[in-house]
Amino acid sequence: MEQLEIFKALANTTRLNILLWLKDPQGSFPGQEKYGFEHGVCVGQIQQKAGLTQSTVSEYLAVLQRAGLVKATRVGQWTYYQRNEEAFAALSQLIQQEL
Amino acid sequence: MEQLEIFKALANTTRLNILLWLKDPQGSFPGQEKYGFEHGVCVGQIQQKAGLTQSTVSEYLAVLQRAGLVKATRVGQWTYYQRNEEAFAALSQLIQQEL
């Protein structure tokens, strides 16, 4: 969890939005109903909401994952993404203590 | 204090370092002794430590200031910069509550 990498990941409107949407999956992704929410939300749903191409959203999710801000779970042909709340808590701590 | 602007400001190694250095001005800027520390550290000291040109460092400090992370005080021909601790506290809060 490299701190520069985290801030770079957060320095983009779409990626920030994705993180906010994932905070309330049920509210933000009604289309996800049929897949369930237990592992998060799958890429297609996020792509649709972001209004960007599949490749871009996939890359953005990879950036967020490399920063440790989200976790991915592969189930069959779907990859579900969810927030990694520990990372946010750690970041909050880091800012008020070390930064 | 726009949150995207803050993360962009933090997404650069030199700017992160400047913030860390300003956390301990006495320890980080022995050359500042003769000017005193009450208003912060002046640009020349920061530039010297960063090892970048004067224009670049000046611009970086402006970025940090626009993000609200540092405060500037002009005294004579010097501009002193210091951290805005309220901004860090607010950012820490924002991350654990809204983000």
Place this chain on the structure above:
DNA sequence: TCGGGATATCGGTTATTTCCGATATCCCAA
């Protein structure tokens, strides 16, 4: 085992960021 759906990766174009040198401004002291 083949076809199609979901996601990842690759290569490219354009926008943005990084960092520089040159120059402008602003302030003090002589």
Place this chain on the structure above:
DNA sequence: TTGGGATATCGGAAATAACCGATATCCCGA
């Protein structure tokens, strides 16, 4: 009032990021 020191701003070259379309991979069901 002018010269020089400190900082800010401007214009540009190079590196990086933001996206895209095309293609590859991976998985499932027929």
